Amino acid sequence: MRILPTLLATLSLGASLAAPAAASVGTAAAQTTVVIEDFRFVPRSVTVNAGDSVRWINNDNADHTTTSDGPGWDSGELPPGSSFTHTFTTQGTFTYHCSIHPDMTGSVTVQ
Template identity: 40%
Template structure:
């Protein structure tokens, strides 16, 4: 690092010391990086939802979610179940009694789902 005399000489000659140039470049890069984020940080946080499976029904049967949100299905029944999108864009697989499975909802995912074992069990997401 230059001594006090060298710093004074550089400032007098209208030159910034090297350390100031580095700080300036670092600050410009920080600002530029912040400006380059086109997505608000709030949208990066996925929401969590819970659906209980009980008495051969999804509770709640309807949820309003966004792509990237996560839904956890808890099987509180005495038999295995699934939660499967009707368009097969997502599936929990088999959820045994007492177990839970979490699925992240992809963009453009099917809105209606059912249990593969019990097709009368219906749910929907929007």
């Protein structure tokens, strides 16, 4: 029979894939959404836990960016309807702006 080794390999693969998921229960990363509308980041300030991600969604009718003031992230131009996600692994408060409209500002606090 050639089918048995294949079946065993499949079961073995399934078990190894399932293990990390079980280990991460209780520590699953969360995602916070910031909406870009009316030339503003809403909410302007968010607080997340280290390991979480923030997703910016451009619901405006103009292109925008989410660009960290310091080293960190830069979405590039986000056309209306598009989004950008960044995962935060370092604690601290990170301010950002839109590089097209520098008066648009926000911050992400990572605890």
